[in-house]
Amino acid sequence: MDRIVIDQAKIRIDGSIKVKPGSEFPRPLDWWQRIVPCWLDASENEHGHIVLTPSGRRADGHVYELTPAVIRREMKAAMRFLNERRFLDFSDAIITA
Numbered sequence: 001m002d003r004i005v006i007d008q009a010k011i012r013i014d015g016s017i018k019v020k021p022g023s024e025f026p027r028p029l030d031w032w033q034r035i036v037p038c039w040l041d042a043s044e045n046e047h048g049h050i051v052l053t054p055s056g057r058r059a060d061g062h063v064y065e066l067t068p069a070v071i072r073r074e075m076k077a078a079m080r081f082l083n084e085r086r087f088l089d090f091s092d093a094i095i096t097a
Contacts, residue, residue, distance in 0.1 A: 001075045003096065004052040004082070005045065010093040017087050040078055049095060052078055 008026035013019055032042035032050050041055040054074040056066045064070070082090045 002071050005096040006050040006093050007095050012089040014087040
């Protein structure tokens with residue numbers, strides 16, 4: 001697993017919150033690039049799905065080597081990051097992990 005592909009149309013928002021018009025999914029790529037941690041890159045594939053991949057960067061600017069073990073660790077952390085979003089359900093939205 002070296003990337004996570006998200007189909008934004010399948011992201012569910014908790015019904016207990018009111019969503020402002022224009023804040024629904026799908027959201028633009030620049031929103032995803034602002035919201036994901038610095039150690040992940042967000043891009044868009046040819047189908048319009050969001051692709052999250054490890055970037056090898058830390059917040060202090062240091063760039064480190066992405067070995068297979070580091071990639072596995074960062075993908076687990078990326079799944080944790082997505083699962084910790086309180087009002088968003090990604091369970092059906094993740095196509096490839």
